[in-house]
Amino acid sequence: DSGVTQTPKHLITATGQRVTLRCSPRSGDLSVYWYQQSLDQGLQFLIQYYNGEERAKGNILERFSAQQFPDLHSELNLSSLELGDSALYFCASSGEGWGTDTQYFGPGTRLTVL
């Protein structure tokens, strides 16, 4: 158990819909990362937050947005969903968000868009 929790575990929805994925980091970790894992794209970094502020952005679509709240939990919002958004979405956390950090991954949310 990494100490990172993600809800829900599974999510099935239809095209055009909007969903919210939630992540609680390990106790004491200030940085949260979101990743998308799919068979064709591999593990893609989406976005990083540090102590409530956006720190780095990766290949995140404009239809996707995220935020980190004062209690450090984070939410990833996916809107106008398309079939291609079906993937595993991982949240990870680390202490300070530096390159030397070990990232602790949650169990993931499997999103299926029908």
Add this chain to the structure above:
Amino acid sequence: AQSVTQLDSQVPVFEEAPVELRCNYSSSVSVYLFWYVQYPNQGLQLLLKYLSGSTLVESINGFEAEFNKSQTSFHLRKPSVHISDTAEYFCAVSDLGGSYIPTFGRGTSLIVHP
């Protein structure tokens, strides 16, 4: 920007045989290197990492990796694998000059046969 190449998408091996999972990276600056493991239906977890110092790093479960700067490689090895080592292995690199966000390889599926 850095990139990571994991040359083998799948490595089948028999139990108690040695294994090497290959990882090559490219970067114009100094790097930190990581190996993560993903067991079925779980998130990624750190196996080992190279930050500085000795180029040979070891994990608690018998894996080791050697940083070779001249060949820009960080291959993962184990002298004798177990059935329980069956998993997906990801090599990752973050560089000192960038955003510190690690770039992950596409992963290598290690399949250990009895």
